[in-house]
Structure formats: C-alpha cells, structure tokens
Amino acid sequence: MSTETTVLTESQQKILEFITGYVEKHEVPPTIREIQKGAGISSTSMVSYHLKALERAQLLNRYERQSRGVVINNPKKIISSNMVSIPLMGRIVASEPAPMPDADALRDAENVVQIARDMVGNAKDLYALEVKGNSMIDALINDGDIVVMSKSAEVHNGDLAAVYLTVDSLKDPSSVTLKRVYFEGKRLKLKPENPTMKPFYVEARHAQIQGKVVCVIRRTA
Amino acid sequence: MSTETTVLTESQQKILEFITGYVEKHEVPPTIREIQKGAGISSTSMVSYHLKALERAQLLNRYERQSRGVVINNPKKIISSNMVSIPLMGRIVASEPAPMPDADALRDAENVVQIARDMVGNAKDLYALEVKGNSMIDALINDGDIVVMSKSAEVHNGDLAAVYLTVDSLKDPSSVTLKRVYFEGKRLKLKPENPTMKPFYVEARHAQIQGKVVCVIRRTA
C-alpha cells in the first residue's frame, strides 16, 4: 500500500467532503460550479485546479470533459454494494426440530435480516432463525442470537450444522443442537464449538441434519 | 402497493438496461445522447419521450434540466442505503488492550465490514475488531469472531463492554475481557455472557472500559 503523504489543503478537504455529501444526497456527482458554491471556492478554475491535484493524489477519478465526471475514489465502495436479504423464518428451540421453510415460505417472510454478501460466501437458499433459550451455549450461541442457515448447502465434514437428535443422548439432553459434524461410518461425531468441551457420538440413524450454519449474529446493544 | 401493469416497449426496456449497465460501469448516469446511442434510439427527443414514460411508471427519477439527471428507481438502492460500513481496525487479543482508533485511523482503514444498520441501532463511531484466540469463550465469543464496538457510546449498567484489567484478577487471568458491566460505587461488577458462570468484581481504578460492544458476528462457513 502506497503511504504517500499527500498534504491536503483546506479547500481540497472541503471539496472532498462536499462531493461525498452531494453524491449521498443526489445519487449523482456535482458539477464544477456546484462544487464551487458548495465548497466555497472562488472560481471554477480554482475548482479545476484542485480537482487536478486530488486526481494526482488518487483521491478521485475524473472523466475528462464530461459533465459531473468526477467520482470519489473510495476503496470501501469496491467492497460495498453487495448485500443479501435473508428471511427471518422464526425461532429455533432446543426441544423442537428447526423449521425448514419451503420456497413459498421464504418468499412470504415478513422479517428479513440484512447482511453483507461476504459474510455468507456463495451459500444459497439462506434463511435465518432466532435462537430461543440458552441451551446452546455449548455452541457459543446465546438467547436472542440469530443463526443464518443454508437450506441447500451440503454439509461436509467439519461444518457447523443444526442436528436434530431423535433419540436423546446422555451428554446432551436437548433435541436440536448446533455442532460441527464429522461422518464416521454409521456414527456421527458431534463436536461443540466450545473448545473446552469434548466431542461425542451418535448413531447416524438417530440424527437428522437440518441445515448448515453459515453465520451467527449477536446484537448486544 | 400499486400493481399498475405498465407495459414497457422494447425501447423502454433497452433504455432501462442501458442506464443500469452504464451506471455500474461509470458510476455516473449517462446523458440523453449517450442513452440515444447506447440504446439505439433515433433521436434525443425520442429518448426524452421515453424517459417521461418511464418516470410516470415510477421506474426512474429525473432531475429536471440537470445533466445526467436520471437515476434508476431501484428498490435495492433503498436497502443498500440502510447499510453501514464499519472499518475493521485490527485484532483484539486477550493479553493486550484493545485498539482504540482515532478519527484518522478510522478513515484510513483498509478493510471494512458491512452490516445492516438495524443491527447496530443508532450507535455512532463504530469500528470492528477480529478476536484472536479463544480466551473469550466465557463471553460466548470464539476465535475469529468479529466484534463491533462503538467508540463514543456511553457504557451504561448492563451493557456489554470491553474491559481492560490493569491488575489481573484471580478469576480471569486475561487482561482484556468482554463482560456486562455494572457500576457499584468504587467496584465494578463484571458479568460473563455465559449464564452458567458467576459474576465477579474488580476495583474501578483497576479497570479501563474500552468501548461498548454493539454486535458480534461469527462466520462459520
């Protein structure tokens, strides 16, 4: 990363701020004369002069001779813009199987959770569940946390998944748990997220894998 | 919601497509004449004609007599404006005080985390830290989790906060922990998120509150 210490004059900072503000408000970059008034510059030629400096400093890009041809060079924008809306399908309770919504239910969901795409990678058919109760603290998941699941993603060895146990085990009396799963023949190894806890085993026919956990979100404020 | 079935002519669809493509590529809306060429319309007056129709159909907004004053009315835009970019300022390690970035550092952050605004409420001056190590599992926080903190938010009774202990306690040998804090005179009650663990107390002068935790995000895929 080039840490070129380009000193910005007061005018140049004002111009940058004005442009960012203008774009946020109008969805379109300003004209030279709008910059002139907005940033309190005395003449259009001065604006042009400063814009050239800012362009040299890589702080914005210009399209020559194009009206409103000035876009701020914000590297954050590149990362930005990709969001994903995930339907919030209900609650996940330890004593019941997790809801597995069909396509219609997904479309009609009233509440949605919005997160950035890079949080969930390429996973498709996402839905979210709110965790009720604190019986999943062994998965480091608290009451009120939101787990984002993928309906269609295959669960591979080592993935965190929602597992519904049709026969309760001794170790874990709750029926639905979030664990990392490993396929070992007819057995399933279930490993808690909490590294201080030991994995345990169930017979595969006594476990239903209900979905792959893609992301967990906790609002604390 | 008005479900007015506005039939779009071929030209109008082409215009819409061209504008969206142009904006994606140039970050600036096109001019009338660029639309004319790009969408294969015969004259500028025809473009104007079609744009009026599209505006009536609520498919785009126009700023009268402004160059490039045409913005597509994409409902997804509304969603994306509800997002917030949070600079990822580094790692939080149990044995060191958490980084507290100043304004410059916030602006220059290279990585950002994007989440929906409703995840963080009205909190201002947000920054994010990646948790390194698994010494915070008592706060239900794992290695690799991302905690979103507010630099300026006041920490009130019961808020989850990052606390740096200048004198190690017996209960918790790590120096920085995430706990719910309660102010009790000269003492501070620190309550782990894990409900099976008991709160403990430190003298206020031995603890620095480093920020309020607003949200925790865990990518598991």
Place this chain on the structure above:
DNA sequence: TTGACTATAGAACGCATGTTCGGTAGAATA
C-alpha cells in the same frame, strides 16, 4: 373521411458546464 392520439425524426434553441487563458501576488530559489 375526419379528428384525436401515439410513435417517430430531425433540427434548432439556449442554458449548463468543463476547460483554458491572461494576469496578479507571494514565496522560494538561484
């Protein structure tokens, strides 16, 4: 047929807008 309406073309109008040029003043340099 006539009249109303829509779709289309081409050109012209007039303000918007990016650019450039001549000139001034102060600071730095040689």
Place this chain on the structure above:
DNA sequence: TATTCTACCGAACATGCGTTCTATAGTCAA
C-alpha cells in the same frame, strides 16, 4: 536582484446537453 513556482482570480470559449418545436405516419373510433 532576478527568476521560477505555486496559489489564485475573472472572464471568455467551445462544446455538452436537456428541452422543445415542427413535421410525418400510423392507428383507432366516431
């Protein structure tokens, strides 16, 4: 001191660009 460089101003220039006007067809209903 003379010179060069940067910051600045005001005005003019040339084109960009949205708008509008006129004219031509085609369609449909009365």
